[in-house]
Amino acid sequence: MDNSKEKKLKLFAANVRKLVIEAVYSAQSGHPGGSLSSADIFSYLYGDKLRVDPLNPEDPKRDRFVLSKGHCAPGLYAALSHRGFFDTCKIKEFRQCGSMLQGHPCRACVPGVDMSTGSLGQGISAAVGMAMMGKLDGASYRVYALMGDGELQEGQVWEAQMSAAHYKLDNLTAFIDFNGLQIDGKTDDVMSLGSIEAKTRAFGWHTIMIDGHDFSQIEAAVEEAEKTKGQPTMIVAKTHKGKGVSFMEDQAGWHGKAPNQEQYEMAMAELDAALAALEVEA
Amino acid sequence: MTKMATREAYGKALVEFGKDPNIVVLDADLSKSTFTMLFQKEYPERHFNMGIAEANMMSVAAGMSTCGKTVFASTFAIFAAERALEQVRNSICYPNLNVKVCATHAGISVGEDGASHQCVEDLAIMRAIPNMRVISPCDAASTRLAIRAAIETPGPFYVRLGRLSVEGVYGEYGDETEFTIGKANTIREGKDITIIATGLMVQQSLGAAEILKEKGIDARVLDMHTIKPIDTDAVEKASKETGAIVTVEEHNILGGLGGAVAEAAAETTPCIMKRVGMRDTFGKSGKPEGLLKIYGLTAEDIAIEVEKTYARKMSLAK
Numbered sequence: 001m002d003n004s005k006e007k008k009l010k011l012f013a014a015n016v017r018k019l020v021i022e023a024v025y026s027a028q029s030g031h032p033g034g035s036l037s038s039a040d041i042f043s044y045l046y047g048d049k050l051r052v053d054p055l056n057p058e059d060p061k062r063d064r065f066v067l068s069k070g071h072c073a074p075g076l077y078a079a080l081s082h083r084g085f086f087d088t089c090k091i092k093e094f095r096q097c098g099s100m101l102q103g104h105p106c107r108a109c110v111p112g113v114d115m116s117t118g119s120l121g122q123g124i125s126a127a128v129g130m131a132m133m134g135k136l137d138g139a140s141y142r143v144y145a146l147m148g149d150g151e152l153q154e155g156q157v158w159e160a161q162m163s164a165a166h167y168k169l170d171n172l173t174a175f176i177d178f179n180g181l182q183i184d185g186k187t188d189d190v191m192s193l194g195s196i197e198a199k200t201r202a203f204g205w206h207t208i209m210i211d212g213h214d215f216s217q218i219e220a221a222v223e224e225a226e227k228t229k230g231q232p233t234m235i236v237a238k239t240h241k242g243k244g245v246s247f248m249e250d251q252a253g254w255h256g257k258a259p260n261q262e263q264y265e266m267a268m269a270e271l272d273a274a275l276a277a278l279e280v281e282a
Numbered sequence: 283m284t285k286m287a288t289r290e291a292y293g294k295a296l297v298e299f300g301k302d303p304n305i306v307v308l309d310a311d312l313s314k315s316t317f318t319m320l321f322q323k324e325y326p327e328r329h330f331n332m333g334i335a336e337a338n339m340m341s342v343a344a345g346m347s348t349c350g351k352t353v354f355a356s357t358f359a360i361f362a363a364e365r366a367l368e369q370v371r372n373s374i375c376y377p378n379l380n381v382k383v384c385a386t387h388a389g390i391s392v393g394e395d396g397a398s399h400q401c402v403e404d405l406a407i408m409r410a411i412p413n414m415r416v417i418s419p420c421d422a423a424s425t426r427l428a429i430r431a432a433i434e435t436p437g438p439f440y441v442r443l444g445r446l447s448v449e450g451v452y453g454e455y456g457d458e459t460e461f462t463i464g465k466a467n468t469i470r471e472g473k474d475i476t477i478i479a480t481g482l483m484v485q486q487s488l489g490a491a492e493i494l495k496e497k498g499i500d501a502r503v504l505d506m507h508t509i510k511p512i513d514t515d516a517v518e519k520a521s522k523e524t525g526a527i528v529t530v531e532e533h534n535i536l537g538g539l540g541g542a543v544a545e546a547a548a549e550t551t552p553c554i555m556k557r558v559g560m561r562d563t564f565g566k567s568g569k570p571e572g573l574l575k576i577y578g579l580t581a582e583d584i585a586i587e588v589e590k591t592y593a594r595k596m597s598l599a600k
Contacts, residue, residue, distance in 0.1 A: 107348070108377055108378060116372070122344075125340075125373070128345060132346060133345075133349035137349070159335035160342075163335065166333075
């Protein structure tokens with residue numbers, strides 16, 4: 001990845017992180033931890049990769065994205081609004097009465113949201129359905145999905161993986177935001193997942209392990225997925241929950257908690273400094 | 283007239299209306315039982331077996347429908363309405379997607395498989411979900427029309443189908459059978475009391491009306507093929523004109539047809555009522571006909587309940 005593209009994506013991600021904090025602080029509820037751990041994946045997809053058009057969000061030819069870990073809606077909304085699907089000022093209405101920005105993604109409410117999600121395990125299946133129809137119709141669009149590692153505890157995820165391999169969905173690429181934490185603590189303490197890599201491989205997926213905060217690695221993995229024929233690809237992205245806000249990093253407690261005013265100001269100061277440093281570089 | 287199970291009529295309807303390339307059909311390893319195999323033979327590229335994984339099937343169906351497809355998803359009622367309930371709710375109904383859940387082997391007439399496979403709660407469960415329409419056709423002709431209506435009407439549907447071969451109610455009217463979603467069919471006029479039935483209880487209720495005629499009771503019979511939206515006009519009319527209603531369903535008396543009719547009547551035109559159905563109990567193994575006797579769902583049993591209800595109406599009128 002060349003320097004200018006990387007810089008562009010870092011700027012996109014810095015803005016996404018600020019919008020995530022803005023959303024969760026305004027709502028005084030929501031899920032900052034996983035939204036921040038997957039912010040770089042959102043940013044790569046909406047800042048560069050996805051063939052989507054904010055002026056034509058229902059274009060049948062568009063690439064699809066399903067946020068299977070629907071509680072990370074702040075991350076998705078931040079990426080969509082920064083990409084221009086709706087005004088970023090709406091972010092402050094997240095989870096409020098009368099807002100289009102529901103606590104979990106609602107496809108009928110928000111332009112650019114391809115599937116309503118929130119109940120873990122279901123989004124990946126919907127993505128499988130979209131990829132199957134892409135194959136049936138001979139369409140060129142690709143389907144992307146993002147799951148959490150905790151989400152893998154839902155049995156439906158494995159039904160979905162089985163079916164994606166059975167139907168040889170090489171137009172489907174899924175990410176696992178592998179941050180190692182869930183509401184009640186470490187995933188390995190709550191319900192050990194064993195080797196995610198070995199499991200997804202055994203389920204017939206081309207599996208790639210990456211650092212989920214490294215844009216070059218994200219891009220290389222997505223391009224490898226595009227070249228992989230006859231099977232879907234799983235990108236297992238090692239991440240840090242709360243990435244970018246130092247006091248939230250690797251803390252299960254920030255899974256679903258909103259910052260108070262002091263914490264909000266600290267987080268925004270940190271993110272603003274990071275953004276300013278990037279802008280100076282640029 | 284030849285008897286046919288509504289599940290077979292469903293499979294035939296899929297073939298008849300399935301020329302539309304936007305129609306796709308999913309099954310969960312039961313295509314021979316749900317009769318989606320008929321569609322599979324005709325249009326193999328648009329039939330997908332999802333294996334024994336109903337939860338995944340429902341969410342896959344939802345994803346497919348976002349790509350402009352009319353998606354049929356079939357399995358037994360117990361797995362469609364109960365195992366995969368939350369997928370039906372969150373993946374299909376909440377986003378109001380164009381998925382038709384066509385569930386076969388509903389009710390106790392499943393027979394020998396027993397209680398684990400006899401779904402007697404699906405009408406109540408499915409009708410409680412916003413955006414969902416619930417259809418329960420009684421014979422082959424109305425099943426065909428229900429499937430056509432479901433294709434023509436965007437959004438989620440639950441269609442309740444049976445395993446047992448049943449006599450045609452509308453057969454003699456052929457293709458011209460009246461079928462409007464949300465509008466009950468009056469299949470027998472009567473002034474003394476109204477029997478509102480759904481599914482294969484329509485045939486049994488017609489039989490009951492004949493028995494009652496011998497006893498001098500003139501019973502109206504309605505085929506309430508749409509459980510949701512329930513035909514409140516037909517319920518009000520029955521209440522006002524006949525003063526008593528007996529509902530009959532191969533389903534728990536809680537929350538299904540009886541519940542829907544009672545709710546409609548209670549809000550506008552309360553009257554003497556009796557709900558005939560499974561009395562909050564699980565089914566058992568056995569021949570379907572034998573089970574209908576055990577659970578009081580034959581024409582003779584229905585006639586007895588209607589007669590008692592009519593007597594209550596008459597005693598109150600005194």
